[in-house]
Amino acid sequence: MTDYSTEVLLDIAKRAALKAGAAVLEIYDSGDYESYAKADESPVTSADYHANEIIMDMLRTETPDIPIMSEETKQGTLADRAHWQRYWLIDPIDGTQEFIARSGDFAVNIALIENNMPKIGVIFWPPGQSLYYASKGKGAYKESPEGTERISVRKLDKPEDSVVIIAISRRQSREKVFSRMSAKRVYQTLPLGSCSLKACFIAEGKADVFMRLGVTGEWDTGASQCIVTEAGGKILAADFEPLTYNQRNSVENPDFVVLGDQRVDWRDIVQYH
Known part of the structure; x- marks a missing residue:
């Protein structure tokens, strides 16, 4: 196996995400695409397939x-897959339903998994x-028209009683979400579309927690x-166990939570049972 540096692989992932995203x-702007239903009735579009082709072609070439695993x-x-020590893991469009609904809340996801754990993450x-984007041990960053900045989760002034900002799906029942949250805290909500954008907003300090059911x-x-x-x-399964990658026949995730400030006792707030 070629010994690519982390920097080279991160650059490849960033370029692939940007090209596919463009x-x-x-x-999206033209509205010229076809929509289909998968076997599980989830939506997919010709834009998903086109983005997938762009990313796959670049990764296979460079x-x-x-190996590559894609949705x-x-x-x-x-x-x-068991012999894969590292592989690319991609979602050409995370938030296809939002793409179709024209909310703008969709993203391109590319990760490099090494020894069953994410080593590189890129979301456009x-x-x-x-x-x-981020690579293990190197911090997380955001590039935008305003420039490049290192990002971090929001530090609550009082971890034990500060208002907690919940990133919540535009299409998920608020009652269902709040039924899983402790009534002892005060909450604000931030409606968003794709799972990855909610995670990014937590990473850059715009929200504190997100539960995906x-x-x-x-x-x-x-x-x-x-x-x-x-x-x-952190991102954990909703029962606070670690998520796993390429270790089960099924590639479906369990319910999971994205958690910000690690000084907070999230087990006391997120009540999954």
């Missing part, structure tokens, strides 16, 4: 010996022209987990 934004390709069985938000894939959390962790937060 193509997706052009399609890192031909690194829009067949994942194979665990036996097929085309309508916001914002590129979030429902079916997602490992590609929905790989890039986010690297970015949030490097920003000082």
Whole structure:
């Protein structure tokens, strides 16, 4: 296996995300795309497939010996994947439903998984022209028209009783979310679309917590987990167990939570049971 440096791999992932994101934004602005329903009835569009092709082509050209797992390709069985020491994990458009609904809350996700943990994470938000990225041990960053900045989770003035900002789906029941949160705290909500954008907003300090209830894939959390962790937060299964990558036949995630300030006793706030 070629010994690529982390810096080279991060640069490849950033360029792939930007190229795919630009193509997706052009399609989004034109409105010229087709929508389909997958076997599980989740939506997919010709824009997802086009972005997937762009990313796959670039990764295969520049890192031909690194396997790729994508939401829009067949994942194979665990036996097929078990020998992968590192691989690319991509979601060409996270938030396809938001893309179709024209909320602007969709993103391109690219992660590099090494030894079953995210090592590189890149998330590009085309309508916001914002590129979030991180590599293990190097911090988390955001590039936008305003420049490049290192980002970190919001530090609550009083971790034990400050107002907690919940990133919440535009299409998820508020009652369902609040039923899982302790009544002992005061909350504000920040409505957003895709899972990865909620995670990025927590990473840059605009929200504190997000709970995802429902079916997602490992590609929905790989890039986010690297970015949030490097920003000082965590992504865990909703029962506070670690998420796993490429260790089960199924590539579906359990319900999960994105957590900001680690001084907060999140187990006392997020009541999953």
